[in-house]
Amino acid sequence: xxxxxxxxxxxxxxxxxxxxxxxxxxxxxxxxxxxxxxxxxxxxxxxxxxxxxxxxxxxxxxxxxxxxxxxxxxxxxxxxxxxxxxxxxxxxxxxxxxxxxxxxxxxxxxxxxxxxxxxxxxxxxxxxxxxxxxxxxxxxxxxxxxxxxxxxxxxxxxxxxxxxxxxxxxxxxxxxxxxxxxxxxxxxxxxxxxxxxxxxxxxxxxxxxxxxxxxxxxxxxxxxxxxxxxxxxxxxxxxxxxxxxxxxxxxxxxxxxxxxxxxxxxxxxxxxxxxxxxxxxxxxxxxxxxxxxxxxxxxxxxxxxxxx
Amino acid sequence: xxxxxxxxxxxxxxxxxxxxxxxxxxxxxxxxxxxxxxxxxxxxxxxxxxxxxxxxxxxxxxxxxxxxxxxxxxxxxxxxxxxxxxxxxxxxxxxxxxxxxxxxxxxxxxxxxxxxxxxxxxxxxxxxxxxxxxxxxxxxxxxxxxxxxxxxxxxxxxxxxxxxxxxxxxxxxxxxxxxxxxxxxxxxxxxxxxxxxxxxxxxxxxxxxxxxxxxxxxxxxxxxxxxxxxxxxxxxxxxxxxxxxxxxxxxxxxxxxxxxxxxxxxxxxxxxxxxxxxxxxxxxxxxxxxxxxxxxxxxxxxxxxxxxxxxxxx
Numbered sequence: 001x002x003x004x005x006x007x008x009x010x011x012x013x014x015x016x017x018x019x020x021x022x023x024x025x026x027x028x029x030x031x032x033x034x035x036x037x038x039x040x041x042x043x044x045x046x047x048x049x050x051x052x053x054x055x056x057x058x059x060x061x062x063x064x065x066x067x068x069x070x071x072x073x074x075x076x077x078x079x080x081x082x083x084x085x086x087x088x089x090x091x092x093x094x095x096x097x098x099x100x101x102x103x104x105x106x107x108x109x110x111x112x113x114x115x116x117x118x119x120x121x122x123x124x125x126x127x128x129x130x131x132x133x134x135x136x137x138x139x140x141x142x143x144x145x146x147x148x149x150x151x152x153x154x155x156x157x158x159x160x161x162x163x164x165x166x167x168x169x170x171x172x173x174x175x176x177x178x179x180x181x182x183x184x185x186x187x188x189x190x191x192x193x194x195x196x197x198x199x200x201x202x203x204x205x206x207x208x209x210x211x212x213x214x215x216x217x218x219x220x221x222x223x224x225x226x227x228x229x230x231x232x233x234x235x236x237x238x239x240x241x242x243x244x245x246x247x248x249x250x251x252x253x254x255x256x257x258x259x260x261x262x263x264x265x266x267x268x269x270x271x272x273x274x275x276x277x278x279x280x281x282x283x284x285x286x287x288x289x290x291x292x293x294x295x296x297x298x299x300x301x302x303x304x305x306x307x308x
Numbered sequence: 309x310x311x312x313x314x315x316x317x318x319x320x321x322x323x324x325x326x327x328x329x330x331x332x333x334x335x336x337x338x339x340x341x342x343x344x345x346x347x348x349x350x351x352x353x354x355x356x357x358x359x360x361x362x363x364x365x366x367x368x369x370x371x372x373x374x375x376x377x378x379x380x381x382x383x384x385x386x387x388x389x390x391x392x393x394x395x396x397x398x399x400x401x402x403x404x405x406x407x408x409x410x411x412x413x414x415x416x417x418x419x420x421x422x423x424x425x426x427x428x429x430x431x432x433x434x435x436x437x438x439x440x441x442x443x444x445x446x447x448x449x450x451x452x453x454x455x456x457x458x459x460x461x462x463x464x465x466x467x468x469x470x471x472x473x474x475x476x477x478x479x480x481x482x483x484x485x486x487x488x489x490x491x492x493x494x495x496x497x498x499x500x501x502x503x504x505x506x507x508x509x510x511x512x513x514x515x516x517x518x519x520x521x522x523x524x525x526x527x528x529x530x531x532x533x534x535x536x537x538x539x540x541x542x543x544x545x546x547x548x549x550x551x552x553x554x555x556x557x558x559x560x561x562x563x564x565x566x567x568x569x570x571x572x573x574x575x576x577x578x579x580x581x582x583x584x585x586x587x588x589x590x591x592x593x594x595x596x597x598x599x600x601x602x603x604x605x606x607x608x609x610x611x612x613x614x615x616x617x618x619x620x621x622x
Contacts, residue, residue, distance in 0.1 A: 027520055028440030032448060035433035035494060042486045043455050050466035102357060109354045114347040121354055123608060125361045130600040132549035134567040135593040138574055139364055150384040185361060245551050249571060252578050272465045281465050
């Protein structure tokens, strides 16, 4: 997360509070060692292995052979892969702003001190974060469904025909709703925590200047939490690009609307576990990882530069 | 984890040095003289979001009281004639020879060892980053931060292949080992330790002849408690809710966590000759989220202060 430090903060040394250092010694390794060891095993080793895998190809005839960058070439021209990338890209452009916008509005409302029962609001909006994606998706999936869902109930009760949320036209929006429900409270809490530490003198000064609530929000609060906004955006981007759980679980309820290459991540999963194409699957995962990192990096640069 | 450039500006002057530990729940004075007027309009508008957040949970609670026929015939947000909650709970725990209980125990195992271990590693590591200077520190920092940006799913397939070569797939280790690493936890503990543990105090302990380990456990660890609870809660959620990792690592239903088990029960209806058990899926879902929701509600004070402290700095 500290990659996201503004240039001013990064400076010479990895960011972090200025600490009076003890002598440079190996003692610190005694404490960080266990983390580093497990990290190497479950993070660095698979990463290296995945790059290695992406350079080979296994065929029925001829076995495994070194193919250089052929897999990458294939991935770059793979329509199924890019369709998935476009789909999550669209998802990202629509869902992330809605979710973060709602989170910000709730955070500002709670922070304004003008709500009745603000603690109740804060904890309740946050609660869905504690619900596993599996449960959230099953729950919403049932509610969407015609069999015992709320949509079916409403249709029966009012004699209307609402559009089917599980149809292929609406399924992406339905997934977006589930993801929004799960994470709006989490993002709200990030914004709210940032708002709480805005120095009070600023509000008092604004009051003396006769600034209204709206002006306080745009001139003081939003600039003060820009770091939090950028971080939440980047996490949401990474989350969108990794979209898997919700479509994979909804797939059983909407088999016609969700294909096994619906998102890039679903595609790598299908390649690997239905298609046994491990080498190509690793390649697609790496390409997707690179795309994610580039987008996250660009957002970070832009977000931090603007008006800084 | 929030703020950044903006909080850095005033810091060098360090005028009002926060006293004891990070300002955890510093009483927030409302703006201006006196309290701001409460607004009914704003409360109602924000209430819409509240309903959005809570209605699905309400649906789940109500649905858990229904039989399978009741689920189909009654309105989703009101009770059916038969109140079947206790029957559903009993059946959830006895269906398929009580496999749900087994899944619950598996989940607890993954959480205790995985999330507990992740928290321990993060606390130790964060303390090291905050309070020691050691060779390779910058490299450790750079690698860990770089790794955060790598989508975890990019690693899932290679991790699976690697683990299957090592004979670890279909064992609890396949779930526990990857759960042990929480870069976010490490980061939060680092920021928290830098603030909460005074370097002078550690030096005093050393001068008194305490070993590094003793100094850590007896002096630093108690000061780190709020941050530790926060990291523990968030790693617990991550482990409890994990779906993708067990999905690829486990074939044997005996090692499933709750999430994978519920998914399997749900899919069962779609397979040829499979029995539809939607009432059990719904009740099982409720039983799966209840402990986490209870933990979040009961430990509110701790995790909210830990998060707030995390955002104070940076």
